[in-house]
Amino acid sequence: MSTTTATHHDDHEDHGHPTGVMRWVASTNHKDIGTMYLWFSLFMFFFAGALALGIRAELFQPGLQFIEPENFNKLTTLHGLIMIFGAIMPAFVGFANWMIPLMIGTSDLAFPRLNNMSFWLMIPAAILLMASIFVPGGAVAGGWTMYPPLSVQNPSMGVDMTILALHILGISSIVGSINIITTILNMRAPGMSLMKMPLFVWTWLITAFLLIASMPVLAGALTMLLTDRHFGTTFFDAAGGGDPVLFQHVFWFFGHPEVYIMILPAFGLISTIIPTFARKPLFGYASMVYATSAIALLSFVVWAHHMFTTGMPVAGQLFFMYSTMLISVPTGVKVFNWIATMWKGSLTFETPMLFSVAVVLLFTIGGFSGLVLAIVPVDIQLQDTYYVVAHFHYVLFSGAAMAIMGAVYYWIPKWTGFMYDESLGKTHFWLTTIAFNITFFPMHFTGLAGMPRRIPDYALQFAEFNMISSIGAFALGVSQLLFLYIVVKTIRGGKLAGDNPWETVEGLEWTVPSPAPFHTFETPPTVK
Amino acid sequence: MIKRTIFSLGAAFLSMFAVNSHAAYALNLRAPATDIAGQVYGLHMLILWICIGIFILVFGLMFYSIFKHRKSVGHKAVQFHENHLLEVVWTIIPVIILAAMAYPATKTIVAMKDTSAADMSIKVTGSQWKWAYDYLDQDVKFISTLSTPQDQVHNKAEKGENYLLEVDNPLVVPVGKKVKILLTASDVIHAWWVPSFGVKQDAIPGFVRETWFRADKTGTYRGQCAELCGKAHGFMPIVVEVKEQADYDAWLSAQKDAAAAADAGADKEWTKVDLVAQGEAVYNKNCSVCHGATGAGIPPAFPAMTGSAVATGPLEGHLDIILNGKNIMPAWRDVLNDTDIAAVIAYERNALGNSTGDFIQPSAVKAAR
Structure with a gap:
């Protein structure tokens, strides 16, 4: 990014634009803030990934070797929380910052100072989350879902720090979403009707509504948890007229939309990448928009499928099973659309395309295991087993995280002005994909065979697959260092990218120079 | 079709x-x-x-x-x-x-979901980190905890065939009978799961949930707690032994005889040495998971036993906290019998680095209930 400053530095001195550290602290520029979000996300990805390697080291063999059980629970909990709130979500916000103004032909987000606040709120939240490890009693250890009474019982200040961190992150997300919705609805270039917006913009518009609708619900659940912990309320304590299961209902009313918050922008990313490398327009643009909306609406009526074993009436189980199964219809529409887009194209397989094709295939495996889990009797057998761990890593790693990596390769020429090293990129792709499957595919088997999740030690019949998973996990972790190396190498130089390195016909972002100047589209383009 | x-x-x-x-x-x-x-x-x-x-x-x-x-x-x-x-x-x-x-x-x-027309009912209570089984109408109840030795967990001994899937007192049921399980918990949420039965149900403190099974063949079936319930979540297995009706009846009457013998023990006069000796076993099975085998605990969540204000203070306060619990500490009045409570009090006051010298008789525990 330093190149961007150097090249365009002179243009902006007269704007009173700060330099040095203040350029970042006081930034109201969507590109700089987007860059900060992406670096923040990458840092948290490595931090939470290191926690995961702690988990896999302990699970390499049966017996307790490295990590005491109470610390093991802290690792699984923080790994989940930080990956979700620190790595995946901020990465998507980084893409939204960088790309939405460029894609809709406007100069910046609607509220640049709010945008600055959204980012900088994340720093104290991240510090609270990470510092909670070091307070007496340590970090939150009840799983990322923090079910009471376990999370009320834990006396550690770390739990309160986590609750506060999630409150702050919620505010950041809500503010960011308002900003994105306002920008998309009001600041599109003349001629760009809603149904002409790039699909990534559509998926973010819908995601932002999901965030606004679900984050306050999480805040409610967390606040009740906090008052139960400290102020003698009994929202979740039957002894005072409350109900522990109430927390689960409220939490998952947030939690299920949250799942789609983490996957819809990924759908938008690969819907952008696949047409470029198929050299064909997206097969069914309108049906993709409708399918995304349908998934978003359904996400609010399926929450209790996370709770089939809590004991609910037959009618409840049937309703949530049917509604959950229905989600596979719009999701299937998306997968069919991507394949129809590739069909009879003129395909090439640069790194972004490799990642996108892998996402379509591996995400679908996660979708299928999701369908298996929707079937109540089967879910009751598989709930809280490694099958579920396999399922959500297939949707969140090989869905969200790999889409993010593919999109970094896709747009990094626009961000830096340089092409990344294609053979290194492809190496990173194959290492990631193979190591990912070695890590997570065997978890389907351990789950089916009856291994519960969130245990630091396990019965002997699970030993072989756990060892394979652990080997895969370390390979997966080390492979990501290559990703960091490629990104840094690209920033430092390389083959010049040119305005439109992929020779795509779609996308206003390819009409501006590479690297994208500090200010773009000060005069909006006209879209035909 | x-x-x-x-x-x-x-x-x-x-x-x-x-x-x-x-x-x-x-x-x-x-x-x-x-x-x-x-x-x-x-x-x-x-x-x-x-x-x-x-x-x-x-x-x-x-x-x-x-x-x-x-x-x-x-x-x-x-x-x-x-x-x-x-x-x-x-x-x-x-x-x-x-x-x-x-x-x-x-x-x-x-x-x-059809729990009607059950042949028998068992109340199952999950608590950190054990299962309590109460055969309703039979007056038989007992606690089931992990029996895998700690040396195996800490890699000091070779792991047995049923490592982490073995308990001291398995649940015993007759074959071919519809067994209704009434499930609850005393502290946090647990989940009772036996994969071969297709049964997994959360145990929720303050509420009773129902599930059922009818085992087709005799044998031993193993499962585990399936809901994260704290540090020893991975160490509270479930073992169900399905027996022929005659074998089940014999087992049931043996359980009743053993309970009667234990009740009789509560009325006799015990010596300190005998109580401390029995207390060590009770402590290691029920208390050491939180307070530590050496009494060190894991402060702040789980206080140390060594030098504890309760274990070195008045006997009445010590008895009260064991009977009725406090905060995370569960109430043991329905879990341990009089002899076991007197024994564990004697052990905690006269071992683990404490030496108050005093103890109470099981009959005093009975009177305090």
Whole structure:
């Protein structure tokens, strides 16, 4: 990014634009803030990934070797929380910052100072989350879902720090979403009707509504948890007229939309990448928009499928099973659309395309295991087993995280002005994909065979697959260092990218120079 | 028809994997021991095969395209998009497939939820980190805890065949009888799960949930707590022994005799040495998981026993906290008998680095209840 400053530095001195550290602290520029979000996300990805390697080291063999059980629970909990709130979500916000103004032909987000606040709120939240490890009693250890009474019982200040961190992150997300919705609805270039917006913009518009609708619900659940912990309320304590299961209902009313918050922008990313490398327009643009909306609406009526074993009436189980199964219809529409887009194209397989094709295939495996889990009797057998761990890593790693990596390769020429090293990129792709499957595919088997999740030690019949998973996990972790190396190498130089390195016909972002100047589209383009 | 298909699919796969259910590289659900678990097994196989079929079809097309429609083999892009007929078809067909899956699943759900006409009922209470079983109408109750030695967990001894899946007192039930489980918890949420029975139900403190099973054949079935319940969540297994009715009856009367003998013990006069000796066993089984085998505890959550204000303070306060609990500390009045409570008090006050010298008789515990 330093190149961007150097090249365009002179243009902006007269704007009173700060330099040095203040350029970042006081930034109201969507590109700089987007860059900060992406670096923040990458840092948290490595931090939470290191926690995961702690988990896999302990699970390499049966017996307790490295990590005491109470610390093991802290690792699984923080790994989940930080990956979700620190790595995946901020990465998507980084893409939204960088790309939405460029894609809709406007100069910046609607509220640049709010945008600055959204980012900088994340720093104290991240510090609270990470510092909670070091307070007496340590970090939150009840799983990322923090079910009471376990999370009320834990006396550690770390739990309160986590609750506060999630409150702050919620505010950041809500503010960011308002900003994105306002920008998309009001600041599109003349001629760009809603149904002409790039699909990534559509998926973010819908995601932002999901965030606004679900984050306050999480805040409610967390606040009740906090008052139960400290102020003698009994929202979740039957002894005072409350109900522990109430927390689960409220939490998952947030939690299920949250799942789609983490996957819809990924759908938008690969819907952008696949047409470029198929050299064909997206097969069914309108049906993709409708399918995304349908998934978003359904996400609010399926929450209790996370709770089939809590004991609910037959009618409840049937309703949530049917509604959950229905989600596979719009999701299937998306997968069919991507394949129809590739069909009879003129395909090439640069790194972004490799990642996108892998996402379509591996995400679908996660979708299928999701369908298996929707079937109540089967879910009751598989709930809280490694099958579920396999399922959500297939949707969140090989869905969200790999889409993010593919999109970094896709747009990094626009961000830096340089092409990344294609053979290194492809190496990173194959290492990631193979190591990912070695890590997570065997978890389907351990789950089916009856291994519960969130245990630091396990019965002997699970030993072989756990060892394979652990080997895969370390390979997966080390492979990501290559990703960091490629990104840094690209920033430092390389083959010049040119305005439109992929020779795509779609996308206003390819009409501006590479690297994208500090200010773009000060005069909006006209879209035909 | 669909049901028959499910069962034949399930049976075919059973024969492949049943012998393997405890071996390494187990690939599938454990061999079912109840009708419900068999239905679950069949449902899973049905859906798995449908998914594999769709996967091969859809990704067969994708890989065909990847190999045939690439620029490097000279394929030129054909600029088509949108086809309403195709889009309607690929929306409708999945709905039909889903309905075919939902129909048998619905029937199984209704069967799973039918807890009526049970032959016997057992109240199961989950607590950190053990299961309490109470045979309603039989006056038999006991606690079931992990029996795997700590040396195996800490890699100081070779791990046994049923490592982490073995308990001191298994649940014993008769074969072919519908057993209703009334499930609750005393502290946090646990989940009672026996894979071979197709039963998993959360145990929720303050509420009672019902589930049931009818085991088809005798044998020993193993499961684990399935809801994160704190640090020893991975160490509270469930073992169910299914016996012939006659063997079950014999077991039941032996349990009643043992309980009567223990009650008699409460009325005799004990010496300190005997109480401390018995107290060590009670402590190691019930208390050491939080307060530590050496009494060091894990402050701040779990206070140390050594030098504790309770264990070195007045006897009444010590007895009260054991009987009634406090905060995280569970109440033990319904869990331990009078002799065990007197014994553990004697042990905590005269071992683990404490030496108050005093103790109380089991009869005093009985009086304090």
